[in-house]
Amino acid sequence: MQTFGRIDVLINNAAYPRGNDRVPVPELEEAVWHQVLAIQLTGAFLLCKRIVPMMIHQRWGRIINLSSVFGKHGGANTAAHCTANFGIQGFTQALALEVARHGITVNAVCPGTVDTTRMDGLGRGESWQQAVASIPMGRPASAEEVAGLIAFLCSAAAYMTGRRSTSMAAWSCGSPRACSQRLARPEP
Numbered sequence: 001m002q003t004f005g006r007i008d009v010l011i012n013n014a015a016y017p018r019g020n021d022r023v024p025v026p027e028l029e030e031a032v033w034h035q036v037l038a039i040q041l042t043g044a045f046l047l048c049k050r051i052v053p054m055m056i057h058q059r060w061g062r063i064i065n066l067s068s069v070f071g072k073h074g075g076a077n078t079a080a081h082c083t084a085n086f087g088i089q090g091f092t093q094a095l096a097l098e099v100a101r102h103g104i105t106v107n108a109v110c111p112g113t114v115d116t117t118r119m120d121g122l123g124r125g126e127s128w129q130q131a132v133a134s135i136p137m138g139r140p141a142s143a144e145e146v147a148g149l150i151a152f153l154c155s156a157a158a159y160m161t162g163r164r165s166t167s168m169a170a171w172s173c174g175s176p177r178a179c180s181q182r183l184a185r186p187e188p
Contacts, residue, residue: 012044013066036080041087061104062154069112096162105161113140
């Protein structure tokens, strides 16, 4: 604010590092549950609470909340991750309705399978190969493609708010199983 006098774009992209949150619910530590929600969901809320009044005052702004395809459907051993991402999407829609009349858009980007250097540490084993095989384009999205979607949503051309956009072709059929079933069927 001191340098430019305004804030036009807020991108909420904090998330808990993948690891001890990926366990069955009975094994999920309560402290980990709270930390996952605090980092992603409460963090986005607190930043919006602080920045939205400035955007209202300037009558323009773009808020992008990073979520996940696991905020559109659940997955085993991902209860905290899924809950935080479902929450981000609900928060996105609620805030969008509150601030649209002030020239502010609020959207969520929900990446599916994205090939990043993070995957070097997590590995590209059988579950990665299955996820990639379920993508209609036959490959994961790149970080640049996700960034392009975010850049569009930050632009004046993005006349949409309260939307949950899945990055590119990742699970565009709704789920890996639905994609596999649709791809296996011959065209009529």
